[in-house]
Amino acid sequence: MRVTVDIVLFTLRPDGAATLEVLLVERGVPPYEGTWALPGGFVHPDESLETAARRELREETGVDDVYLEQLYSFGDPGRDPRGRVVTVAYYALVSPDRRPPEAGTDARAARFWPVAALPKLAFDHAAILEYGLGRLRTKLEWTGVGFELLPPKFTLSELQRLHEAILGRDLDKRNFRRWVAARDFVVPLKESRRTGRKPAQLFRFRGR
């Protein structure tokens, strides 16, 4: 019986609308050659599960240094045509100001896809992705997770658009700002962003 890790890595494209995207790789080897899949692969005998997840992410996509959390394990017989494979799924968050992913080992291509318009996925990866999305939403409501998806300096409007993108609904500006202020997630900086309009106060996360 073999064990793999698969990673559902979310990012946010800061294109005004702030669309939520997931990192996928186009498989370069059978099975499912040419099909898009979550990055992942077999766990080595001497590494922990989380280490394996980080290594696979780096090898297959060049993405490094991410927030990572274990999600769920999927192990139905028949989920992998190569035989019995149990996968431990992780979810990860990266800010969009990182260099774009590059295809690595066993991958023909690596890129982000908007969660609203995904290609057909290999194995049971559609189910894994769906599970990750659900977790991301609940995490966001109970804890402050989500900050990892933004660049180090950001405006409150950007933070709000992030939450709206993940939750899939609009939020009230004043209530959202009160909510953020009540926790103390963010620290105001001495800078503001001079966009074409009224300048916006910049913030960073508290902690790190």
Add this chain to the structure above:
Amino acid sequence: MRVTVDIVLFTLRPDGAATLEVLLVERGVPPYEGTWALPGGFVHPDESLETAARRELREETGVDDVYLEQLYSFGDPGRDPRGRVVTVAYYALVSPDRRPPEAGTDARAARFWPVAALPKLAFDHAAILEYGLGRLRTKLEWTGVGFELLPPKFTLSELQRLHEAILGRDLDKRNFRRWVAARDFVVPLKESRRTGRKPAQLFRFRGR
């Protein structure tokens, strides 16, 4: 690389104080022969993870038909002296009116232990148990889970003692009853329990 399942099975001893207990087996085979451990074992090639968890529970302890939910996967190298073993942990809940567990395959003994007074555990099972306990507590606060720990008919006081046992603190009787009523978790029955004192209204779960 091999895959096991381990089950953290909670029950409630209805001894007035309502103590929370966990099912453990005394290992009858190496490694850790003679040490107490969570029930569990290797996943067969043709069964799902959850099926494996149910089978192991039945084989090792005679316990059947339980509420079961996946908890977390533990896979650090070195956690099992037999080599690299990844375990998928489940947590389970049973009502206390079931017949007592019986030692089965590979188990010298099987019994419940109060979570407040546990023996030394094999492998990394102490960490797994601790994780399960944490999950049980948070589940209880956000959802109505916990009902599975009671017999089919129960009084509100019994339900309250259950919550107190799991949360580890006392709850206000009136507030607790209002909380239960606000969700609609329970349905009143036409019976009451004639205990030595004022009879108590019996309830069952909605949608059992």
Add this chain to the structure above:
DNA sequence: CCAAAAGTGTTAGGAGTACACCCATGG
């Protein structure tokens, strides 16, 4: 001066918490 995004307060309803007394029964 206009377009565009930033920023800001008040009110109403719901949920949780603290708190004390009467009731029904069996012995």
Add this chain to the structure above:
DNA sequence: CCATGGGTGTACTCCTAACACTTTTGG
């Protein structure tokens, strides 16, 4: 009649949700 656990209401606080206008800047 008394000991025991069953059962009930109110007031306060806090969090959430609804809702609209003014400010600053670049062009």
